[in-house]
């Protein structure tokens with residue numbers, strides 16, 4: 001017999017009320033679920049909840065950055081990407097896009113006065 005045919009995407013957690021181990025499907029709205037053992041409302045681990053919160057924050061900033069980039073508003077894009085990267089520092093897409101936008105900004109702005117004026 002196979003141990004399990006389904007591959008739960010649930011988060012391992014422990015119920016704070018009854019102390020039993022939980023594996024809750026992640027299909028529910030993020031953050032909370034009901035303990036199958038005692039029926040109390042449990043939260044995913046704090047890190048998990050925080051990660052979900054910052055991921056959705058990152059997604060919002062990422063969306064704004066996309067709009068700003070589409071409008072070639074590089075300043076706004078840079079700001080939004082910085083926020084997105086802050087919220088989700090491990091996201092390579094954010095880092096790459098941020099670098100791209102910074103290059104755009106640099107190519108548009110005159111370099112910091114390198115040349116000295118001859119008087």
Ligand SMILES: [Zn+2]
Nearest residue numbers: 015018035038
């Ligand atoms: Zn419980």
